[in-house]
Amino acid sequence: MVTSTVRRLALAFMAAACAGVGVAAQAPTQPQTATPQTPVSALAPSNLAKARPKAPFDLTGNWFIDNSPGIQGWLFGPASIPKLKPEAQKHRDAYLQAIKEGKVYRDDIGQCWPAGVPIIMTRVWPIAMIQLPTAIYMISEFMNSLRVVYLDGRKHTDPDIVVRTFNGESVGHWEGDTLVVETKNFTADPHHWIDQGVPASDELRIIERIKMINNGNALEITMTLTDPKNWDGEWTGTRRWNRVNDIDVEEVECLPDLNEHLQSTSSKVHVR
Amino acid sequence: MKKLLLGCACVLLVASVAPVLAHHSPAAFDRTKEVKLVGTVKEFRWQNPHTWIEVIVPDEKGKEVVWGVELTSPTYLIRAGWKSNIIKPGDKVTVVVNPVRSGEPSGIFRSLTLADGRVLTERPARLGTPDSK
Secondary structure, three states: OHHHHHHHHHHHHHHHHHHOHHHHHHOOOOOOOOOOOOOOOOOOHHHHOOOOOOOOOOOOEEEEEOOOOOHHHHOOOHHHOOOEOHHHHHHHHHHHHHHHOOOEEOOOHHHOOOOOOOHHHOOOOOEEEEEOOOEEEEEEOOOOOEEEEEOOOOOOOOOOOOOOEOOOEEEEEEEOOEEEEEEEOEOOOOOOEEEOOEEOOOOOEEEEEEEEEHHHOEEEEEEEEEOOOOEOOOEEEEEEEEEOOOOOOOOOOOOOOOOOOOHHHHOOOEEO | OOOOEOHHHOOOOOOOOOOOOOOOOHHHEOOOOOEEEEEEEEEEEOOOOOOEEEEEEEOOOOOEEEEEEEOOOHHHHHOOOOOOOOOOOOOEEEEEEEEEOOOOOEEEEEEEEOOOOOEEOOOOOOOOOHHHO
């Protein structure tokens, strides 16, 4: 008797499952959870139209890093590297050993992994910036990576629901004539680096202080990085970007067959 | 006569090399060496992030070796006088590269000499200096 009842219930469940629509009606009541309030889009007309103080400057334009100081002037180079935590130091040591042997250590970007922030802000790829009252949209030519800096007063997304990314989540505000941008919620993916041999973690946090100088033709960006999983204290560097009016940012993809024709990316010189 | 010139073309470069736009580390290449490739174009791809050329070069035993040559993006090549049809498969060319350190047939571009004698180089990836406004 019990067995036949169970069989009938099982058949009824299977029939309901096949019917699809009936399942919800038969299922036990689920506990209700509060639906998080969806933020108003930075491109929503109502958000764009809100009254706000006029921005001290407009970043709209194409920008190219000033690499005239030489490579260590624009990479996050070793000159000012902070004291690394033991696990991060292992990467650094392996990187230094690779260099000594004429090899390349964990060049994940070359394998088409996203460069992420801060690397896209420290390379010789131009960035197109479009500033609206609510956000700045940055498109790096480095694989057309999109970075958005929100200016509409929102806070960073709840860590319980945020989707962590290689560029992180950037929220900015104005302090006098300086744009201050806080970026966090970075991915924990081990392919995300500050630079070669220095890993980035999901605890990376970057404060950028951006000033417009040279009559609107240059940006001075001071970046302060903290990442307690990887180093002690703060790591600060300043980069300049110059306005360029004779190029447009173009489509740049890391296509699946790209590296088949760039033998250097599969060369034996690489330490994976 | 087509010939791969290795030893005599290895030159220590004194001048620093301006960075080119790359999606990978340039550390794979030995910037202190140059290899001169005299051969035939197998393929030329005009694309981002890298333009590349494959050149068929006979080695010392006459065996054909395909060398991969990596260049910067068309944005900067255009500014150095390049066009997408400047070379095509079958063209005889001389290409100078900085080779990868491993000895594999691959290098990063330094110069191209066409059959008619014209020489093409890259424009360094340095934009945004005051004179470019």
